[in-house]
Amino acid sequence: MFELPSGAEIQSIIAILKSGLGFFIPEIYLSLLFMGLIILDLVLKGKNKNSILGWATLLGLGGSFYCIVQQHAMQTGELFFGMYVLDEYAIFFKYFFVASGMFAVVATLADRKFDEEVASIGEYYALVVAMVIGMVMMAAASDLLMIFLAMELVSLTAYILSGYFKRDARSSEAALKYLVYGAVSSGLMLYGFSLIYGMTAETNILKISMELADHGYDPLVMILATLLIMAGFGYKIGAFPFHFWSPDVYEGAPTPITAYLSVASKAAGFALLLRFFYIAVPHGVSPYEDIIGIDWLTLLVIMSVASMIYGNVVAIWQKNVKRLLAYSSIAHAGYLLLGVIVMDEIGTQATLFYLLAYFLVNFAAFYVVILISNRTGSENLDDYRGLGRKMPLAGAALTVFLISLVGLPPTVGFIGKLFIFSALLSKGSLYIWLALIGVLTSVISLYYYMLIPLNMFLRDSLEPNEKSLNPGFLAQLMMAVLMILTIWFGLFFEPLSEFARYSSAMFALSLY
Amino acid sequence: MLSLIVFLPVIAGLIILAVPSSQKQIIRIVSLLAAVVQMVLAVMIWRGYDPSLAGITAMAGGMPEGSFQFIERLPWISLDLGGMGSMNIEYFLGVDGLSITMVILTALVSTIGVLSSWTIKKQVKGYFLLYNLLATAMMGCFVALDFFLFYVFWELMLLPMYFLIGIWGGPNREYAAIKFFLYTLFGSVFMLLVMIGLYFSVIDPLTGNHTFSLVAMASQENYIKDAILGPDNAMWRFVAFIVLFIGFAIKVPMFPFHTWLPDAHVEAPTPISVILAGVLLKLGTYGMMRINFPLFPEVFQASMYVIGVFGAINIIYGAFCALAQQDLKKMVAYSSISHMGYVLLGLAAANSEGMTGALYQMFNHGTITAMLFLLVGVIYDRAHTRQIDKFGGLASYMPVYTGIVMVAWFASLGLPGLSGFISEAFVFVGAFSSETTRYIAMVSVLGIVFGAAYLLWSLQRMFLGKRKDDAAYDLVTGPDGEEQIHFHDWNGKLDLDGRELAMLIPLVVITIFLGIYPMPIMGLMTSTVNHLVEVLSPVMMAVVN
Structure with missing residues (x-):
């Protein structure tokens, strides 16, 4: 039989709940x-x-x-x-x-x-x-x-x-x-x-x-x-x-x-x-x-490797920018998992740092995609042709964000990758093969990310109309700030990484 | 001083950013000013450089960076990594005999590149922004002494180069640009892994922390014995050497990683070809001398023979390919591959003569090939074609141009009295006196013959004889009754104009001067090269172990 709690018990439960509210x-x-x-x-x-x-x-x-x-x-x-x-x-x-x-x-x-x-x-x-x-x-x-x-x-x-x-x-x-x-x-x-x-x-x-x-x-x-x-x-x-x-x-x-x-x-x-x-x-x-x-670590390793390879390879054939970024985000889940697999402080710190970098850069990239779609009404890769001349700042900003997603210096995305690979290599030769897959797939990712700047800058617009499109002052400012932040944190990443370390320190006890 | 010379182009870039894009002339002049000041700074560094100091490694018992000069060393990033100690990245610049020659070369070629960029008409602002970014990255690579910093500059070159080829290039530019990008990135991601591995294996003797300092990495006693790239881990050290070597070899470019180069050169606009051949290729061999060899000397010892063989393949294969080309620019591109083979051969010899020859060849190849590409650009501007068989008999109508072509072509094939001869001679002296490379050198000598063949043959077809029926120009009678040639769509001066002379004459003077009296450049490198040879020698390694 289920027994009703006594009044005193209810009192103590309420007290615990109340103390938690603060x-x-x-x-x-x-x-x-x-x-x-x-x-x-x-x-x-x-x-x-x-x-x-x-x-x-x-x-x-x-x-x-x-x-x-x-x-x-x-x-x-x-x-x-x-x-x-x-x-x-x-x-x-x-x-x-x-x-x-x-x-x-x-x-x-x-x-x-x-x-x-x-x-x-x-x-x-x-x-x-x-x-x-x-x-x-x-x-x-x-x-x-x-x-x-x-x-x-x-x-x-x-x-x-x-x-x-x-x-x-x-x-x-x-x-x-x-x-x-x-x-x-x-x-x-x-x-x-x-x-x-x-x-x-x-x-x-x-x-x-x-x-x-x-x-x-x-x-x-x-x-x-x-x-x-x-x-x-x-x-x-x-x-x-x-x-x-x-x-x-x-x-x-x-x-x-x-x-x-x-x-x-x-x-x-x-x-x-x-x-x-x-x-x-x-x-x-x-x-x-x-x-x-x-064991579950092996499962994570398999998931990570499969995500990196699948996401980066399939993204090559995408014609829609949002879809392309979707496949790339599968790949990024793979990179993030690498940090989890390492199972120590530096790995956790790397994961949190990578998340911060990904946060900044991915949001920024989507922000530019929105601004472009506002003007052109499309997210198709073909409609990005010649946009670099019509919206120079948007083009430059998007290029910086994509380069950061590839993981090239001097951007925050590079530091994210650096931390992940450092975490893997800090284990000696144990995870070298994972790091190898990581860097090789990021070379593949360069190809499809560069498809966007390729269309924007290297190809001319299908329409002869060469009028420049202005995304508005606030949007320009926002893009410029995001671009500067991406590079700034790529050069001076101490605050971000300290934040990540401070926040992941509690795992130090539960690991090992 | 070094910071200024590195970041001057970026400052110019920021100024350009503020200039409205319609003011093309101002943009060009700002860039030119930055390049000229960079040149002046390079000369000042050259004057202030003490050639008796060696570099490469720290001096025993002295300051950790004692044997480098113009040092700028600041803590950049210092991170606490919990159990892994702290991560220290430094802003660490300095020059020794290896880098100072390259700094001079870079400043020189960048300046000439700006002059050559005057003909760029499309999106001038964007062009010079990227150009200046590239100039900074190149210069930064040569003076960085922290591996992390080096890597940042190294990768920073890729994006501007991609766009410079991709936007301002020829018809097949998309393919060439992405091929260049992918190839180089493929090489450099391995470098990233090796960099991290080295970081975990090396301890800075002063601070006791892990370090990215290349100076500390060059001393084998700073390695942790059982670390991943420590002396006990011979297998991984071997692997690291190989992948690092491939990363640099792609840039050289060494056979079989060379295929991006002809594509990139053919599509790139003239100034970018000049930069590419004049400076970027040198980064590959510079990286080998600065990083790859001194950090893994025992693996280098074991692989000298293979490097020499690849050098020989480069020399002969490049020459054969050049012989088969119809496109003049492609021919020059393959000649680059051939000539960079001499550098590899000199390095493989691993003695003072060979190394000096290699380093001097890097400098000379920079100036000579810059000249070759400029000359190709001159004729392409006029005729809009580079097909060798579309020309003939140019010598009678463009005497000044032909004269400079003669100097450049003969310098390239190694005529005594011109700078190319001295470096190639040193390379061969070194290669013959080394047990390892003696037989390779015998085969490589053939390269000189083939080199003479394609150069002389093209010279003959284009400049001697008479105008061909399907030539890219017509014969007209000039106002003074003399027979002249006329290019379609060309309204400028038939022979070289002032700007073209301004960029070619300095190179001609340097080529001739350094062919007669090489000491101004060679004197800078002697003690460094000797020290490098010592670091790489088996005797030295025996001492350490």
């Missing part, structure tokens, strides 16, 4: 922002409604930095019965996701397609904020149930957002595909969770790891569980073979959402992956290696 302020703030935006949407009328909503979201998200900054001073630890944690790692991703939410809003404000496709932007911005909340919780969740809830919050909002252009068939197709793949993979992941729960009778990842260490486990079930869970995580980070949704979704979804998914959703997946696998799942020398010859 450490939960950014999430509460964001939830309030979410509701406020819905109300604002109902109240506001008139022509400028869309942009007012956008600026309100931007301000609101900016305000949440204030709450996050204060968390540095707080005691780190578990909240709400171990459902949730507050640590430097989680704070890192809070900054990350709020900033990417702001970028998505900026990109939306710049995108003219929203004016054509949707009369009123409605709850769009509120959903963006909801997604930020979901991702923030993903990074801080330390319980299987919490992980699942947070992931579903992100997924559901992402389904709606990617299908936001209701009259655009491609957008709807994207949403549906995303939904179907998402449903399957979260189902698989949940199955994996249930296996783990079956073995340990725990849902908290720290307790799971202690249970597994103390009482041992059936290796076959364990590898099955990790494989199933990886389906869920792999879907979020867009790694091969769980990538099938990404090209269609990236192409069909509104471009700001594409950018948002490619950066933030991927980062959220990595936040979870690192925390879950580093803490919960045992690794290293293990008895079950003898039985089927693999």
Whole structure:
């Protein structure tokens, strides 16, 4: 029989919940922002409604930095019965996701397609904020149930957002595909969770790891569980073979959402992956290696290599810029996984740094794609012909961003790759072959990334019209700033890498 | 001083950025000024350089950078990597005998390249922006003494070069540009891995930290014994040497990695060909001398013979290909491959004569080939074709042009009294006196014969004899009753004009002067080359081990 808790017990539960609230302020703030935006949407009328909503979201998200900054001073630890944690790692991703939410809003404000496709932007911005909340919780969740809830919050909002252009068939197709793949993979992941729960009778990842260490486990079930869970995580980070949704979704979804998914959703997946696998799942020398010859690290290695090769090779034949970037993002998931595989401080630091670099550069690239599509109405590679002369700054900026995605100096993307490969080589000759695959595939990536500057600068426009297109002063300024940042952080990357190191230091104890 | 000479073009680029794109003349003049000041600075560095100091490695017991000159050393990035200690990257510039010759060459060729760029009419602003960026990257490569810094400059060259070939090039430019880019990147990503591996293997004796300093890496006692590229790991050191060598060999370009070069040269506009042949190819052999060989001396010892064989293949294969070309520019491009083979042969000899010859050949090839490409550009501007059989009898109508062509062609085939002869002679003296390369040298001598063949043959077909029926120009009677030739679509001076003379005469003077009295350049390199030979010699390695 289920026994009702006594009054005193309820009192203590409430006390624990209350004490946790003080450490939960950014999430509460964001939830309030979410509701406020819905109300604002109902109240506001008139022509400028869309942009007012956008600026309100931007301000609101900016305000949440204030709450996050204060968390540095707080005691780190578990909240709400171990459902949730507050640590430097989680704070890192809070900054990350709020900033990417702001970028998505900026990109939306710049995108003219929203004016054509949707009369009123409605709850769009509120959903963006909801997604930020979901991702923030993903990074801080330390319980299987919490992980699942947070992931579903992100997924559901992402389904709606990617299908936001209701009259655009491609957008709807994207949403549906995303939904179907998402449903399957979260189902698989949940199955994996249930296996783990079956073995340990725990849902908290720290307790799971202690249970597994103390009482041992059936290796076959364990590898099955990790494989199933990886389906869920792999879907979020867009790694091969769980990538099938990404090209269609990236192409069909509104471009700001594409950018948002490619950066933030991927980062959220990595936040979870690192925390879950580093803490919960045992690794290293293990008895079950003898039985089927693999452990989860091997699975990650396979995923990483396959992603790098598949993403970079298939991207060569793409004719649509968004699709091209989608395949490239599969490849980048592979590079990021390399940092995870190394399994030490320098590897984690490299992963976080790479995420920061990817954040800056990928958002910037999509931003330019939006500006170009505003003027030309197209994202096809052929329509980029001759654009370098019509929009010189956009062309130059996009070239810098793409070069950074390839990983050439002096850009921040190069430093990201440098860190990843340094992490691999710091293990001596163990991972040299992975580093080799990494550098060779990045040579391939040069070819398809350069297709864009090739069309922009080396080929003449199909139309004789040589009028220059002006993307507007603010957009020019934004591009210039992003371009300078990309190069600046490629030369003086100390602050970023210190931030990454500081945020990943907590894993030092759980690794080795 | 070195910072200024490196970043001057970028400063010029920033000024150009502010100039409206319609002011083409201002843009050109700003670039020219920057190049001229760079030249002046190079001369000042040359005057202030003390040729008795060796470089390459730190002096024993002295300052860690004691034997380098004009040093600028600042901490650039210092990172805490947790368990891995700290990562230190320095802004570390300096010159020794290897780099100072290349600095002079780079400044010279860049200046002449700007003059030659006067004919660029399309998107002048963008052109000079990229040109200046390229000039900075090249100069930076030659003076960087931190591997990380070197790598940044090395890669920085690729993008401007891609666009300079791709936008301002010939009909097949897209293919040539991306081929150049992919080839070079393919080589340099391996360099990245080796760089990281070296970083983890070398300890700066002063700070006790890992370091990217090439000076520290050049001393074998700074290596951690069991690190990935440490002395105990012979296998990985061998692999690292090979991939690093391939990375540099692509740039040289060494057979079989040479195929990008003819494409790039044929498509590139004249000034870019000049830069490419005059400076960029030298980066390959410079990289070998600065990084590849001194860091892995024992592998170098083991592979000298192979390097020599590849040098011989380059010499002979390049000459044969040049012999078969109809396109004058392609012929010159293949002659570059042939001549860079001499450099490889000299390096493989690994003695003072060979190395001096190689380094001197790098300088001379830079000036001579720059001249060759400029001369090809001159005739292409007029005739809009480079097919050798579309010309004939030019000597009677363009005497000044023909005179300079004679100097350049004969310098290229190694006529005594011109600079090319001295360097090739040194290379062969070195190669013959080395046990390893003696027989290779015997075969390579054939290259001189074939070299003379294609050069003289083209000279004969184009400049001697009479106008051919299908020539690219007509014969007309001039105002003074004399017979003249007339190029279609060419309204300028028939023979060389002032600007063309301004870029060719200095090169002619240098070629002749250095052929008679090589000491101004050769004197700079002697002690460095001797030290390099010592570092690479088996005796020295025995001492270290």
